[in-house]
Amino acid sequence: MKLPIYLDYSATTPVDPRVAEKMMQCLTPDGVFGNPASRSHRFGWQAEELVDIARGQIADLLNADPREIVFTSGATESNNLAIKGAARFYQKKGKHIITVKTEHKAVLDTCRELERQGFEVTYLDVKEDGLIDLDVFKSALREDTVLVSVMHVNNEIGVIQDIKTIGELCRANKTVFHVDGAQSAGKVDIDMTELKVDLMSFSAHKIYGPKGIGALYVRRKPRIRLEAQMHGGGHERGFRSGTLPTHQIVGMGEAFRIAKEEMQSENERVMALRNKLLAGVQKLDEVYINGDLEQRVAGNLNVSFNFVEGESLIMALKDMAVSSGSACTSASLEPSYVLRALGRNDELAHSSIRFSIGRFTTEEEIDYVISVIQDAIEKLREMSPLWEMFKDGVDLSKVDWVHH
Amino acid sequence: MAYSDKVIDHYENPRNVGSFDKNDPSVATGMVGAPACGDVMKLQLKVSDTGVIEDAKFKTYGCGSAIASSSLVTEWVKGKSLDEASSIKNTDIAQELALPPVKIHCSILAEDAIKAAIEDYKAKRK
Numbered sequence: 001m002k003l004p005i006y007l008d009y010s011a012t013t014p015v016d017p018r019v020a021e022k023m024m025q026c027l028t029p030d031g032v033f034g035n036p037a038s039r040s041h042r043f044g045w046q047a048e049e050l051v052d053i054a055r056g057q058i059a060d061l062l063n064a065d066p067r068e069i070v071f072t073s074g075a076t077e078s079n080n081l082a083i084k085g086a087a088r089f090y091q092k093k094g095k096h097i098i099t100v101k102t103e104h105k106a107v108l109d110t111c112r113e114l115e116r117q118g119f120e121v122t123y124l125d126v127k128e129d130g131l132i133d134l135d136v137f138k139s140a141l142r143e144d145t146v147l148v149s150v151m152h153v154n155n156e157i158g159v160i161q162d163i164k165t166i167g168e169l170c171r172a173n174k175t176v177f178h179v180d181g182a183q184s185a186g187k188v189d190i191d192m193t194e195l196k197v198d199l200m201s202f203s204a205h206k207i208y209g210p211k212g213i214g215a216l217y218v219r220r221k222p223r224i225r226l227e228a229q230m231h232g233g234g235h236e237r238g239f240r241s242g243t244l245p246t247h248q249i250v251g252m253g254e255a256f257r258i259a260k261e262e263m264q265s266e267n268e269r270v271m272a273l274r275n276k277l278l279a280g281v282q283k284l285d286e287v288y289i290n291g292d293l294e295q296r297v298a299g300n301l302n303v304s305f306n307f308v309e310g311e312s313l314i315m316a317l318k319d320m321a322v323s324s325g326s327a328c329t330s331a332s333l334e335p336s337y338v339l340r341a342l343g344r345n346d347e348l349a350h351s352s353i354r355f356s357i358g359r360f361t362t363e364e365e366i367d368y369v370i371s372v373i374q375d376a377i378e379k380l381r382e383m384s385p386l387w388e389m390f391k392d393g394v395d396l397s398k399v400d401w402v403h404h
Numbered sequence: 405m406a407y408s409d410k411v412i413d414h415y416e417n418p419r420n421v422g423s424f425d426k427n428d429p430s431v432a433t434g435m436v437g438a439p440a441c442g443d444v445m446k447l448q449l450k451v452s453d454t455g456v457i458e459d460a461k462f463k464t465y466g467c468g469s470a471i472a473s474s475s476l477v478t479e480w481v482k483g484k485s486l487d488e489a490s491s492i493k494n495t496d497i498a499q500e501l502a503l504p505p506v507k508i509h510c511s512i513l514a515e516d517a518i519k520a521a522i523e524d525y526k527a528k529r530k
Contacts, residue, residue: 309467315415386439386465402516
């Protein structure tokens with residue numbers, strides 16, 4: 001077993017060797033290095049053909065039309081293009097936007113920018129399990145709601161929002177519906193013929209493709225229009241100018257092809273590992289799972305270990321790469337806004353760890369992780385004055401803390 | 405973020421973890437910080453009749469730097485008079501542990517813990 005163990009697949013994934021192999025064929029003088037927009041020679045034609053194949057592979061995973069795929073630099077750009085592009089194009093219809101407090105910053109900050117430009121944004125609360133209350137959503141929809149943006153799978157807690165129902169509600173209200181699918185592609189079934197989703201953002205590097213490439217799904221029927229955010233040569237039907245990076249696109253295509261082929265068996269394997277890890281941490285007292293456990297992707301486990309501070313736990317877990325909800329390192333001392341939105345108190349938010357399991361995680365690694373965590377929690381609680389007070393029956397919420 | 409070797413040493417081998425009976429008249433207890441801020445330190449000093457710190461123990465909920473700061477302080481205060489202990493500055497702690505700027509608050513908290521313990525002792529003696 002090689003240390004450290006990578007358990008941060010929600011942050012990024014390694015490129016699958018099969019993907020890297022395809023990408024390498026599009027770089028050197030002997031490879032397909034041409035500009036896909038070059039119409040006058042073979043180099044361009046070959047590159048264009050590979051781009052078309054990749055576009056088809058991406059559309060395939062989504063059960064969409066290849067002409068509905070617009071390449072971007074990643075999900076952040078896709079979110080920006082979708083939200084700013086649709087809000088501005090349709091602003092005559094209304095200037096109200098709905099999104100959710102647990103969205104990724106790429107969505108929240110884009111919405112903030114639109115607020116500065118005169119749009120009104122409703123940031124919906126979520127329930128304790130991280131899911132949207134559909135009744136709350138319904139009552140937030142207004143006649144002038146021009147755009148709704150909801151993430152499919154949450155990056156921190158892995159919960160899956162009901163985008164099917166939300167899509168129906170949006171369509172009935174004639175509201176454009178954007179979904180951030182960065183964490184869901186290749187993990188959850190996505191069928192664009194079933195979903196009333198108008199715009200959907202994707203990233204390659206979350207599913208074993210390269211960083212720096214993503215896509216925006218733009219529905220053709222009914223046709224969704226956008227105001228472009230990047231101007232230039234009119235690539236991607238004017239939605240997004242800039243020379244198409246053939247190797248990146250080929251990598252994304254291959255990653256999506258593999259995802260379609262292996263998603264089911266991979267989900268089963270990953271789920272078994274996740275459940276093993278879950279059972280291991282649940283042997284400890286005062287452990288809280290953040291986010292609904294059922295409506296959740298297989299690879300995510302977000303746990304709060306009460307009375308243990310997240311960063312010190314990460315230090316104890318130095319032989320594994322995990323992510324902490326505690327932002328102590330960023331000097332802001334603000335714990336995760338996603339966990340706060342679930343109503344988790346600061347202590348639990350500070351003591352949270354996100355484990356994300358993926359394609360290359362082994363059972364041996366999970367066994368090792370469980371034993372390290374059990375030892376670390378025991379050691380840190382032995383050192384924790386809060387654990388001592390809890391054991392003495394002190395109600396920590398009633399203590400008059402000396403804030404600093 | 406990279407921790408200094410000293411922080412890692414204190415974190416992995418914390419000195420003087422534990423508790424004294426806080427009702428013991430010779431024991432001074434200082435607890436500072438808040439769970440909401442991500443760190444709470446409890447420092448306890450066992451003080452002789454002549455006002456010398458004979459022993460010290462700590463428990464800390466917080467990041468590695470907070471744990472290291474409190475662990476270091478328990479080593480430093482031993483054998484010192486209360487006056488000497490109260491002159492320990494956060495900058496000394498930060499320097500010894502090579503804390504980065506974002507972790508300076510950990511050393512401040514450790515200094516505050518010493519002061520809080522000494523105040524507790526004085527209050528007990530009244």
